Amino acid sequence: MMETNEKIYDAAIVGCGPAGLSAAVNLRVRNMDLILLGADFCSPKLYKAENVDNYLGFYGISGQELRDHFLEHVRKMGIEIKNSKVDSIYSLGDYFTLISRNTEYRAYSVILATGVSNEKFLPGEEKLLGSGVSYCATCDGPLYRGKDVAVLAYTEEAIEEAEYLSELAGNVFFIPQYGFNGKFAADNIKIINERVQIINGEYRVKSLTLEGRELDIDGIFILREVTPPDRLLFGLEIDNKHIKVNEQMETNIPGVFAAGDCTGLPYQLARAVGQGQVAGLNAASFVRKKKKESQQPPD
Template identity: 40%
Template structure:
């Protein structure tokens, strides 16, 4: 079990990890190297690092966190579960346990498809590795909105009767995967059938797998208090759930690296203080 788990590998997450290590706490950062900052061509307003690209800045932060002994694990956290004395985080087939959680998930929250929440766990899944066996020999759709979509589709192709891939391909797909250019607009379902709606047309499938690089807050952790799209925090970056902190763009404006880094630091120090 880790002392602290950080969800999101951006400036807030790396700052939280660096400062947790300064308090000698074990810490793991979970996330992809693809956050908002990587899109910034140039950052000119962060003290001490003038004229640097977002990608470069992110790499330096990551290397610093690693050098200080933080672990960095690629993946998307699907759910944070409050287990009383600790927290369990599911990332595909993997599971991480920690005493404290710091959410650094950024401002860019995915928009759920109409019907998605209603059929989650009843035909809709976020994890191929976890749920593929339920659809062995069946027909499934993959809605690709994240980096894991291709590898998960290729994995499903080995088990399912058919896999239909909706979305952008960033790597080579298994030749058994059927590629469909249509955009998925919704998930439909009733007692008889379930599937996706694309270009106004209902296409039935036994299961629909949706892969994204981030999760909607409501799906990530139930009971988390939010104000619009932002997580509510106090000045110590504590959320309404004891043991859960939040930092960076996910707590509100201004959406700036300096604020994200500062909040990551405060959250880590406050979390470390609560660990006996």
């Protein structure tokens, strides 16, 4: 069941890496009411860096320590990080709705700071997207009532998605791609510890090629850490796999901004923080202007 939060935030930030945190800090400085939605572990890339020398102000610091400074900064400003992976975003004219598993958030502006994912597409994935391949169980699950589906799980969050699907689908084949050693209560969820090599099907998904065998299915949910941004928000303009932005960090959709690695190379910390600042400040201006306009009597 979908929980809807009636409140409309000034800004929703998707991603809590350096770009998302910097956007949050700058929105707060401008007195904006924001929600910061991030995955389990903000900026694993930074966390793993042994030593960072090129973020001005800190010399010879470990990625872990620097990340702690960043998180402390947002905490001191009273900004909470909501542990939520956003699956899709819809524009509803006046505001945006962000769907994160079974919760809906609303905001007048959106800042995408989703980073980049190193994972490659599976053979067949791009071709069959929307024809049996989905990234969002909450969105597309109801289409598979009584049918057999696979859940290709790159993160723990997929567990809950599989459980949700088991209430609708026939069989749910749970295929973990990370160290999973749990079990499920629902007996129509079958765990498969094999690698998916190909997604087969001409016009719709028919089967998966696993390690030396085929598995017939009607649909597959691929649940990665990061959903590709153009899957997240329909109509978002992409330029060579990155979100297209201008120098004010505006995307092609009014009210939607982007910052950090998801906007292009070089994938670098200070660049992400700087872009997060510009996105945050411009989102604040956008919202302030929008609210002012809506207060004016019509001509």
